[in-house]
Amino acid sequence: MVKNYLKIAIRNFWKHKVISAVNILGLTLGLTACLLITTYVLDEVSADKHWSKNKQLFRLIEVKQNGTAEEKSAFLISHVANTLHTKFPEIEAYTRGNHLGTLFQYGNKTASAQSWIVEPGAFPMFDFHFSEGGVRKENFDNHTIVITRDYAQKLFGKEDPVGKVVSQVSYYGSPESFKIAGIIDNIPTNSHLYADVLVLKKYATSYNEPQAFGTVFPQYVLLNENTNPEKLSAKVSAYMKTLLKSPVKVQIEFQPIRDVRLKSHKIDNDGSDSLGDMQYIYLFSVIAVFLLLLACINYVNLTTAQSLQRGRETGLRKVLGANRREVTWQFLIESVGFFALCWLLSLWVYKLTLPVLYTFIGKPLTINFTQSLPLFLCLALITFLVSILTGIYPALLHSSYKPANVLKGFFDKANDRGNLRRVLVVTQFFVSTLLIVATIVVYKQLYFINHKNLGFYKDNLLYIESWLDKSPEAIKHEILQDPNVVSMTVSSWSPGNMSSGGMSMIVPDPLHSGESITVYGLGADFDFLKTLEIPLKEGRDFDMSYAADRIDIDSLMEIDWTKYEKADLGKSLIINETGVRKLGLKNPIGASVQFNGMKGRIIGVMADYHSTSFHNEVPVILLRANPQFKYGSPLIRIKPGKLAKTTAKIEAIWKKHFPDRRFEFTFVDDRLEKLYLNEQQLGKLFGYFSALAIFISCLGLIGLAAFATERRTKEIGIRKVLGATVANIFTLLSKDFLKLILVAFIVAIPLSIYLMNQWLQKFAYRIEISWWIFALAGVGIMGIAILAVSFQTIKAALSNPVNSLRNE
Structure with missing residues (x-):
């Protein structure tokens, strides 16, 4: 009996090559994407669970x-x-x-x-x-x-x-x-x-x-x-x-x-930029389920759409003695066999694409379905269950047909599942719309980040990963001799990381009773504002002609911390605009402030600059300066177009003074870009997933359009005889699909707004979700859907009505 079922399944597969190919392609892609995402998710959630005492x-x-x-x-x-x-x-x-x-x-x-x-x-x-x-x-x-x-x-x-x-x-x-x-x-x-x-x-x-x-x-x-x-x-x-x-x-x-x-x-954290986010794990898990769901929906839609062809087969089998249970088993075995074939193909594609995933996330993963027998068996079981769940409805539908009706070409209205197919099509394009909107929002936020004024000029700014702790003035003087070097400073600020600024302290909030504010202390030499091109809003910059500017508090801290804490040094400080606002300084110039015991006076107000990523608000910063700052790293501004040549000269000077040290540098714009590595990867993944979701959904549309035109062949012939144009026929066959896609788009709008607003809450500085994002997503998905069904509909509209009506 099973052998007979398999022979019929293979015969049916071969008879409907186009539909079978569409189903195979859609299911294989859906399963492969699900496997890749699951590999990444399992790798992330299993992190640090390999330690035997991980619970302690x-x-x-x-x-x-x-x-x-x-x-x-x-x-x-x-x-x-x-x-x-x-x-x-x-x-x-x-x-x-x-x-x-x-x-x-x-x-x-x-x-x-x-x-x-x-x-x-x-x-x-x-x-x-x-x-x-x-x-x-x-x-x-x-x-x-x-x-x-x-x-x-x-x-x-x-x-x-x-x-x-x-x-x-x-x-x-x-x-x-x-x-x-x-x-x-x-x-x-x-x-x-x-x-x-x-x-x-x-x-x-x-x-x-x-x-x-x-x-x-x-x-x-x-x-x-x-x-x-x-x-x-x-x-x-x-x-x-x-x-x-x-x-x-x-x-x-x-x-x-x-x-x-x-x-x-x-x-x-401890300087690690490789930590993940549990919210993204939930998100990717949902996307994996959605992609597999889209492929399964295609299978259900295309299988139930064959009601006319397979209905006569079912009716004849029942006339010859088959009962409903046997017919149900026939369709379930077809579903399991189909999924088994797609599963084997997806494993092959998975193995080919796994290195691409490694490259994308920047490291090999500890989990591989093709190399772990327990995971392989678990995957096989899940695929088997999915094939049963996906195949059960088409099996029950086809087995319910009454032989007398289907052999005459009539189907009970109770068995007409056009409404279910419409719901499934809406579901497919609902998911696709969500992914398209998410992709646009992520890229719009990244564009906003890359083009927003940071408060300083990030381009052509070189950062050396080392302390300039001996002869800073001599090295700086030598580097500045290069005509391609615009300016140079040494500071405790590591671009993108405010905690590297040295020290911080919490002070009472003068504007809100019971609240407090974190103040960051940043050390540098006298050329910090000049090199970063941070404008002064009030007061003056540090100047060697002022004794209060030249006080070397770092050396005093080394000698006697207690003396440092008690001394009213009157050290010159520059505060940022956020500091003036949050500390309630109506007349900041000349104001006395205290930081970790050190008493100083404000001589200037610098413009706010984004010292960290846009995930965080601009903090309160107090800038102190020493003429020769030893506890920081060099920041060097180079003329545009002279980076490679000048960097080589700087390395030679560095090696002369520090022959035993590593010379490693980065450009500030590159360092800042790495702060948004997760968001960049998320944008790319959304783009890939959106394209895949649309492709799988459109595969289903192509199959459904093919069956719709086949079932309405004689109707199309009659309409053409009565004077219908190609445009009329195209509109007739396309409008039902476009209505469903429009419904999916409208339903997806409120949920996509909510979800993307939740994601944008991660940023202290973010975009507003504009109406044109949805307009672009809607036009895009409608255009793609029209292209998907146009081949079949135009082909039917151009066909000769004589061919479709000659049998009447």
């Missing part, structure tokens, strides 16, 4: 109350984890340390690496499986490292690296030597703790002493199995408040390590 591992988060808002940071003062481990027995182990981009050299070979500084506590916390070597307590001497298998291959090839000594070429200071203690298995690329090298660190005793200010970095703890992190957070926060006697309300939270990758977008 937490990252410490500092939460400062800023009025009604909270400021969360993964940077904590160095002593916190050690202090808590000593005080609270619920904390079994801890480790502290940054992730850094480094360069190691062995012989004549160098290789860049992502390094993670770890303490002894990291090894009982995380699963670092050694394939060679190992670590002991004495290895934590600040000059020992552990490397992964891939990095060992990269730097040493086939040579055994254990016991070898390598040099780290740094941005700062002279190269350091490190001995390799062992080789560990590769850390998965989806872990936010991904690293090629573990640097074994032993901190000085001063790092463990409780203090309000000092070095900050990410810190991780391992809690006892039965510890409640919320209750422990309350105890820890109360203790830290008593210990530090801080006037600011500060809490310590325990963020599960499993949540770090996807639930950290509201936290000031």
